[in-house]
Amino acid sequence: MSLADRAAALDAADPLAAFRDRFLPAPSVVSYLDGNSLGRPLEATARLIDDFVRDQWGGRLIQGWTDGWLEWPLVLGDRLGAVALGAAPGQTVVADSTTVLLYKLARAAVDARPGRRTVVLDTDNFPTDRYVLEGIAAERGLLLHWVETDQATGIRPDQVAEAVDEDTALVLFSHVAYRSGWLADVPEINRIAHEAGALTLWDLCHSAGSVPVQLDEWGVDLAVGCSYKYLNGGPGAPAFGYLRHSLQDSLKQPIQGWMGHRASFEMGHGYEAAPGIRALLSGTPPILAMVPMHANLDLLAEAGIDAVRAKSLQLTDYVLELADEWLAPLGVEVVSPRDPARRGGHITLRRAGFEQLLAPLWESGVIPDYRRPDGLRIGPAPLSTSFTEVHDGLAILRDLAEKHR
Known part of the structure; x- marks a missing residue:
């Protein structure tokens, strides 16, 4: 199974998938990976x-x-x-x-x-x-x-x-x-x-x-x-x-x-x-x-914090899978715990020069979080983020990292 097919399968089995439709759309955003810094607004919030x-x-x-x-x-x-x-x-x-x-x-x-x-x-x-x-x-x-x-x-x-x-x-x-x-x-x-x-x-x-x-x-x-x-x-x-x-x-x-x-x-x-x-x-x-x-x-x-945590761990596990497959060969290091018992809701990736990728990532519709000196935080919020969104965002990061290698 390809990584894209795996994302689609995880989305199909996601019991929280319907909650994504409760959030206001952001048409220019391909992949929002900064939910650990600023969450997205709900349709209900606007009302x-x-x-x-x-x-x-x-x-x-x-x-x-x-x-x-x-x-x-x-x-x-x-x-x-x-x-x-x-x-x-x-x-x-x-x-x-x-x-x-x-x-x-x-x-x-x-x-x-x-x-x-x-x-x-x-x-x-x-x-x-x-x-x-x-x-x-x-x-x-x-x-x-x-x-x-x-x-x-x-x-x-x-x-x-x-x-x-x-x-x-x-x-x-x-x-x-x-x-x-x-x-x-x-x-x-x-x-x-x-x-x-x-x-x-x-x-x-x-x-x-x-x-x-x-x-x-x-x-x-x-x-x-x-x-x-x-x-x-x-x-x-x-x-x-x-x-x-x-x-x-x-x-x-x-x-x-x-x-x-x-x-x-x-x-x-x-x-x-x-x-x-x-x-x-x-x-x-x-x-x-x-x-x-x-x-x-x-x-x-309505969702339940335990269900949110379960999906959060699935999302960050998938981030680790993509990072190992796509980004590690490009010199990217994971600097977050791999043990789920010791891991919160985000994954930090590190490579010298990551700051130079922020502008092209944003231009491509991918929004992660950057922390000096050289860390990208990938924070998929469980209620608003799909596995396919994570896949597409990290695919663009991979391509830019290869280009700027």
Whole structure:
């Protein structure tokens, strides 16, 4: 069977194939391989936004706040927790950006461990995570313990065990490494950190909506993530934060705004935090930007995260098959885990000079993601991507790589 026939057979057997028709078409795109960076919009999202602007915002005006908008950060947070995060109600909130929520939760965590002066993080985590902790360390007089991680893999439990001790306040890692797609062993790393008395904060940006997550079961303390990748929330869509119930009374986030107050509309003197997860809010919720989440969570709930994960692994297995057959002879190296138990939703390919292929790839209708110094990330979103689309995109990449060899 040819590789093209194999793609056709996989598409014919795909139980999620019909979901592709729920997304808006992009006529000029042959192969969209960047779902791990920005998800595609749903037809339902376009209808919801139009309805919101015309009927809810245009029709109800400021009355919309009392119609339910004020509760959206918590309502959508609970829905996201149930559909994608394995989180019981009252622990997840939709608000702000990933950067802002990282700051809130990390600052609250280190302040909740007075006397401990060290934060553990890894050298290849996403820049925002590293930059935020550098700033907090400078503010609070803390030390950063950098764990050197291989760019082709990611953080391992044995590395964490060597790094944490009685002086560790917090550890921060990504569940799925943004560069390689390495899937961290969250339960074991949590166990190690907790034995040392440290809190754990996980970045879920590259796993939410793609890889099953069980925050409650895994004993996660805090987590953040974005909604514009596999959750298809659109450019700059709001982030989400998770704070487990047992910590909500003791962790105090530092950006005290009116929406986190126990009685926002009293407009009184002095800040009194709201009970529960609402205290993680600060300013006015980005209601318009939250509209797509209603459609996206409906879609994910219908498909089921386990089915999404199963197709994701099939897609990335197929990417590996094409890479071995077509690209390895051209000097292209796979720098992502081949073990499915340790692989997230994308595959990174590496070859010197890949940056020169970006323009011709885009001109050919193929859109991957590029990460310096020389990596192409292939991120097929399971609900919007076919196996034939992957085949056609990598065939064009193969031809261009041969031409520019």
